[in-house]
Amino acid sequence: MAAGDLLSNIELISPTEFAKRKIASIQEYSLLAMQSVANLFRRPVYIADIVQQADLVGFGSLPIVLASVFFTGAALALNSATSLSRFGATTVIGQLVSIGIVRELGPVLAGLVVAGRNASGMASELGSMIVTEQIDAMRALGTDPTKKLVTPRVIATVVMMFFLTILGDFMGLLGGSFVASMLLGLDSHEYWSNAWQTLVFSDVFMGLSKPLVFGFIVSTVGCYYGLSTKGGTQGVGRATTEAVVSAMILIIVVDVFVTRFLMVILGS
Amino acid sequence: MAFEDKLVLDRISFQLPHGQTKALFGVAGSGKSTILKLALGLLKPDGGHIWVLGQDITQMKENDLFELRRQVGIVFQESALFDSLTVRENVAFRLMEEGKISEEEIEKRVREALSFVELERTINMFPAELSGGMRRRVAIARAIITQPEILLYDSPTGGLDPVTSTTIVELIIKQRDVYKTSALLVTHRLQDAFVMASHRFNRATNHMERIPKGERGEVPMTFLLLRDGKVIFDGDAHELATTRDEYIREYIS
Numbered sequence: 001m002a003a004g005d006l007l008s009n010i011e012l013i014s015p016t017e018f019a020k021r022k023i024a025s026i027q028e029y030s031l032l033a034m035q036s037v038a039n040l041f042r043r044p045v046y047i048a049d050i051v052q053q054a055d056l057v058g059f060g061s062l063p064i065v066l067a068s069v070f071f072t073g074a075a076l077a078l079n080s081a082t083s084l085s086r087f088g089a090t091t092v093i094g095q096l097v098s099i100g101i102v103r104e105l106g107p108v109l110a111g112l113v114v115a116g117r118n119a120s121g122m123a124s125e126l127g128s129m130i131v132t133e134q135i136d137a138m139r140a141l142g143t144d145p146t147k148k149l150v151t152p153r154v155i156a157t158v159v160m161m162f163f164l165t166i167l168g169d170f171m172g173l174l175g176g177s178f179v180a181s182m183l184l185g186l187d188s189h190e191y192w193s194n195a196w197q198t199l200v201f202s203d204v205f206m207g208l209s210k211p212l213v214f215g216f217i218v219s220t221v222g223c224y225y226g227l228s229t230k231g232g233t234q235g236v237g238r239a240t241t242e243a244v245v246s247a248m249i250l251i252i253v254v255d256v257f258v259t260r261f262l263m264v265i266l267g268s
Numbered sequence: 269m270a271f272e273d274k275l276v277l278d279r280i281s282f283q284l285p286h287g288q289t290k291a292l293f294g295v296a297g298s299g300k301s302t303i304l305k306l307a308l309g310l311l312k313p314d315g316g317h318i319w320v321l322g323q324d325i326t327q328m329k330e331n332d333l334f335e336l337r338r339q340v341g342i343v344f345q346e347s348a349l350f351d352s353l354t355v356r357e358n359v360a361f362r363l364m365e366e367g368k369i370s371e372e373e374i375e376k377r378v379r380e381a382l383s384f385v386e387l388e389r390t391i392n393m394f395p396a397e398l399s400g401g402m403r404r405r406v407a408i409a410r411a412i413i414t415q416p417e418i419l420l421y422d423s424p425t426g427g428l429d430p431v432t433s434t435t436i437v438e439l440i441i442k443q444r445d446v447y448k449t450s451a452l453l454v455t456h457r458l459q460d461a462f463v464m465a466s467h468r469f470n471r472a473t474n475h476m477e478r479i480p481k482g483e484r485g486e487v488p489m490t491f492l493l494l495r496d497g498k499v500i501f502d503g504d505a506h507e508l509a510t511t512r513d514e515y516i517r518e519y520i521s
Contacts, residue, residue, distance in 0.1 A: 044365075044367070132346060132348060132351075133344045133345070133346060133348040134348050134349075134350055134351075136305070136310050136344065136348065137342075137344055137348035137349075137350070138350075139310055139330075139337075140308055140310065140337055140340075140341075140342045141337070141361050141362045141365065141410075142334040142335075142337050142338060142362055142365060142366070143334075143361075143362075143365050144330070144331075144334075
């Protein structure tokens with residue numbers, strides 16, 4: 001009986017139906033993403049909402065981004081030291097941490113942390129507005145929800161991700177510096193000199209381009225799942241979880257393609 | 269109009285003349301709220317046309333509908349107030365978004381609208397601090413601030429106690445009789461609609477009063493009953509009370 005009840009609650013859909021739903025979702029997401037950018041060139045532009053979102057995303061995520069990248073930098077230095085000591089090359093830890101953090105770990109980690117914190121927040125907030133008909137009320141009162149709610153979040157997240165990554169990168173280098181000087185006995189001045197001098201334009205360009213893409217992913221995915229919420233409070237919970245998971249996976253996957261693309265463009 | 273495979277509305281057709289109030293009835297899931305959303309263009313029908321104030325809204329894009337929606341107010345089932353904004357900001361929302369009116373004028377009109385629903389004292393409060401009935405009244409204030417020609421009420425007394433429900437019905441009658449607004453009223457409570465059909469607003473006493481029996485035919489109020497997505501009754505209170513349809517008689521008994 002219990003197995004029968006369980007089976008009766010499982011919705012079976014055909015592969016064709018599954019594929020159709022997924023393609024429809026991708027289409028709707030793409031339209032929302034394009035509209036969020038197009039709204040920048042249409043009035044009104046909600047400056048106050050952009051500033052408010054920038055505060056929530058930027059300052060709100062700052063402690064956790066700084067802490068995450070700091071400890072990642074420290075862990076990177078610690079792990080690198082083990083390998084480099086075999087070749088007697090621990091003095092290049094600064095270069096290794098610098099390139100690793102600036103090109104890859106800083107942006108990706110900041111993106112994942114912001115995805116976890118803010119994609120969920122956006123999805124749950126907009127999802128709650130959907131199930132309580134506040135989005136319908138907004139449309140009934142003559143306001144375009146994508147202009148009022150989505151575009152400010154997208155702009156704020158893209159801009160704030162840029163600055164969060166810069167600060168996160170510094171904290172990552174600082175973490176590596178602590179390990180290098182406190183645990184490995186390296187000269188911190190040498191560490192920072194090596195870390196700074198090893199960076200070239202392509203490293204910095206790559207490291208600061210990725211946050212823009214990741215910020216766009218986090219905000220558009222969060223808003224998409226929020227605005228697509230169905231099914232009351234349970235639906236809001238589901239949307240929140242899916243937003244975080246999708247944003248994180250997308251960041252990791254897109255990172256590979258963006259890295260390769262930029263390597264080709266920059267010739268590095 | 270169908271949602272996935274479920275047909276909700278099937279060849280619905282009715283008219284709402286100027287100044288008239290039409291009460292929509294039907295069992296849960298019969299498409300009453302869907303009709304209101306269709307009337308405002310929040311949903312698009314699968315087929316057919318909807319004319320609102322002389323314009324075919326089924327052919328209009330979302331941006332074009334914003335101007336028309338200025339003339340149509342809606343009170344949602346659960347009020348749908350913006351919970352991060354104060355009562356003032358909720359009621360003034362449309363005026364602030366338009367940006368054409370000064371702050372002083374907005375403040376004046378917000379107070380007027382809140383005074384109409386007798387909630388001026390809540391102007392700085394948040395929706396979470398209000399009772400259900402108060403939220404419903406604030407939602408009415410928000411809907412009427414632009415003095416729309418048509419008002420759509422989605423279960424305005426749903427979930428409220430009888431005393432508060434009477435307060436809401438009185439406000440709807442006041443809006444009908446003072447401003448001669450046309451209205452579509454979705455309700456589960458037959459008694460609310462019958463009260464509206466048998467009462468009028470007295471400006472001198474600021475309360476509703478029972479209309480003498482001989483004068484009730486003058487009340488601009490009709491009833492629409494839905495069943496299985498179709499209209500099974502469209503007429504006034506007298507026709508409803510004297511109908512011989514078994515299902516309708518059982519519904520109103």
